[in-house]
Amino acid sequence: MPPATGSAPSAAVRQGVWVGAATGLYGISFGALSVAAGLSVAQTCALSLLMFTGGSQFAFVGVVAAGGTGLSATAGAALLGVRNAFYGLQTSPLLGARGLRRLAAAQLTIDESTAVAVAQDEPGERRRGFWAAGLAVFGFWNAMTLLGALLGDALGDPRRWGLDGAAAAAFLALLWPRLRQRRARAVGALAALVAVLLVPAAPAGVPVLAAAVVAVLVALLRRPRPEGTAGERGGGPA
Amino acid sequence: MTGWLLLACAACFALKLAGYLVPASVLGDARMADAAALVTVALLSALVAVQTVGGGSAGAGEVVLDARLAALVAAAVALLLRAPFVVVVLVGAAVAAGCRALGWG
Numbered sequence: 001m002p003p004a005t006g007s008a009p010s011a012a013v014r015q016g017v018w019v020g021a022a023t024g025l026y027g028i029s030f031g032a033l034s035v036a037a038g039l040s041v042a043q044t045c046a047l048s049l050l051m052f053t054g055g056s057q058f059a060f061v062g063v064v065a066a067g068g069t070g071l072s073a074t075a076g077a078a079l080l081g082v083r084n085a086f087y088g089l090q091t092s093p094l095l096g097a098r099g100l101r102r103l104a105a106a107q108l109t110i111d112e113s114t115a116v117a118v119a120q121d122e123p124g125e126r127r128r129g130f131w132a133a134g135l136a137v138f139g140f141w142n143a144m145t146l147l148g149a150l151l152g153d154a155l156g157d158p159r160r161w162g163l164d165g166a167a168a169a170a171f172l173a174l175l176w177p178r179l180r181q182r183r184a185r186a187v188g189a190l191a192a193l194v195a196v197l198l199v200p201a202a203p204a205g206v207p208v209l210a211a212a213v214v215a216v217l218v219a220l221l222r223r224p225r226p227e228g229t230a231g232e233r234g235g236g237p238a
Numbered sequence: 239m240t241g242w243l244l245l246a247c248a249a250c251f252a253l254k255l256a257g258y259l260v261p262a263s264v265l266g267d268a269r270m271a272d273a274a275a276l277v278t279v280a281l282l283s284a285l286v287a288v289q290t291v292g293g294g295s296a297g298a299g300e301v302v303l304d305a306r307l308a309a310l311v312a313a314a315v316a317l318l319l320r321a322p323f324v325v326v327v328l329v330g331a332a333v334a335a336g337c338r339a340l341g342w343g
Contacts, residue, residue, distance in 0.1 A: 011323075014323075014324075015323050018323065018324055018327060022327060022331075039239070039243075043239070043240060043243055046243060046244075046247070047243065047247070050244070050247035050251070051246060051247045051250045051251075052250075053250055053254070056246070056250050060243070060246055064239065070239055070241070070242025070243075070245075071242065073242060073246065074242050074245055074246040074249065077246040077249065077250060078246065078249040078250065078253065081249065081250040081253040081254070082253055083281050083285075084250070084253050084254045084257070085253045085254065085256040085257050086257065086274070086277050086278070086281060087257060087278060087281070088254060088255070088256060088257015088258050088260075089257045089260060089265060089270075089274040089277070090257075090271075090274040090275060090277070090278045091257070092257055092258045092260065092262075092265060093262060093265045093266060093271070097258075102258055103255070105258065106251065106254040106255040106257075106258050107251060107254060109254045109257065109258075110254075111282065111285060114278060114282070115282055118275070118278055118279075118282075159305075159334070159338065160335065160338055161331065161335055162305075162309065162330065162331035162332060162333070162334035162335030162336070162338070163331065163334075164289070164306050164309075164334060165305060165306055165308075165309025165310075165313075165330040165331050165332075165333055165334025165335070166309075166327050166328070166330045166331035166334070167289065167330075168286060168289055168290050168306055168309055168310045168313065168330055169309055169310065169312075169313035169316075169326050169327050169329060169330020169331070170323075170326070170327045170330070171282060171285065171286045171289070172286055172310060172313050172314060172317065172326075172330075173313065173317060173323050173326040173327065174282070175279065175282050175283060175286065176317050178279050179279075183276075184275075184276065184279045187276050187279055187280050187283070188279050188280065188282075188283035189283070190280075191279075191280035191281070191283045191284040191287075192283045192284055192286065192287035193287075194284070195283075195284035195285075195287045195288050196287050196288070196291055196301060199288060199291070199292050199293075199299070199300065199301050200299065200300050200301060207284065207288055207292075208281060208284040208285050208288055209281075211280065211284040211287075212277055212280035212281040212284050213280075215276075215280040215283075215284075216273060216276045216277050216280050219276055220273060220276075
């Protein structure tokens with residue numbers, strides 16, 4: 001979707017494709033898990049195409065597998081989807097998309113596309129990173145979902161291949177440039193700490209959201225009068 | 239279940255779209271942009287933490303220290319050594335897979 005500026009893909013595009021491949025492979029687990037939970041192949045593929053946000057999808061089929069109601073499955077999925085609304089606040093001015101393209105951008109607004117976008121310093125690269133990661137994850141995730149739904153977990157447990165380690169490493173690498181700033185580093189560390197403390201106490205989805213709210217409130221309250229230090233709209237390092 | 243499934247998909251899309259419906263004038267405000275950037279860093283940091291030590295597929299339940307933590311530490315070391323992105327990702331995968339091959343995590 002973004003205009004190609006040269007023959008070689010930019011760093012942001014390469015990162016996006018790698019993230020897409022690593023995340024997409026998990027689709028095979030999702031597809032297998034969803035069918036095992038009792039959903040049909042069509043329902044499973046519909047979740048990956050239409051919901052397209054991994055945490056929510058795993059939450060939905062998790063509730064179904066445990067024999068929960070459709071209402072609680074829907075509520076669980078929505079709770080895990082709340083963070084995408086916050087991502088949109090940052091990616092929207094960045095992309096400046098209108099009309100159908102804006103709807104496409106919204107559908108592609110997930111952890112991976114946002115992380116690749118904010119990892120870049122230059123506005124054009126941020127846009128290219130968002131679209132590359134979003135489209136790569138969408139392609140891989142949906143293809144692998146279908147494969148997993150039809151074949152079961154053909155790869156075996158993806159953890160055996162270290163796929164979860166790859167995902168954690170990728171997100172850390174994408175966050176890394178932002179963590180150069182002391183304030184962002186403090187917010188990130190506080191959010192991580194609060195999230196871990198909340199893991200045993202709160203339902204899925206809540207630790208990440210609550211931790212982010214706490215960390216940002218602390219950061220904003222500690223600096224009551226920001227003067228000209230805030231990032232420019234859609235530009236500059238965040 | 240199909241009805242609930244479609245409703246859940248619609249709810250998730252509405253949440254994604256919500257951020258895009260906030261007027262550009264609001265998002266263009268320096269304080270708002272600053273806060274949105276901090277929220278993103280906080281969310282992704284919390285996500286990394288929960289994905290690394292959270293138990294269960296959706297990261298709920300208990301704190302588990304296993305191969306994922308080793309992978310994250312190895313990735314951080316690679317980043318400190320200024321390794322390129324792809325190398326960092328491969329180090330994370332290799333350390334997690336290696337730990338498990340050795341019977342831990």
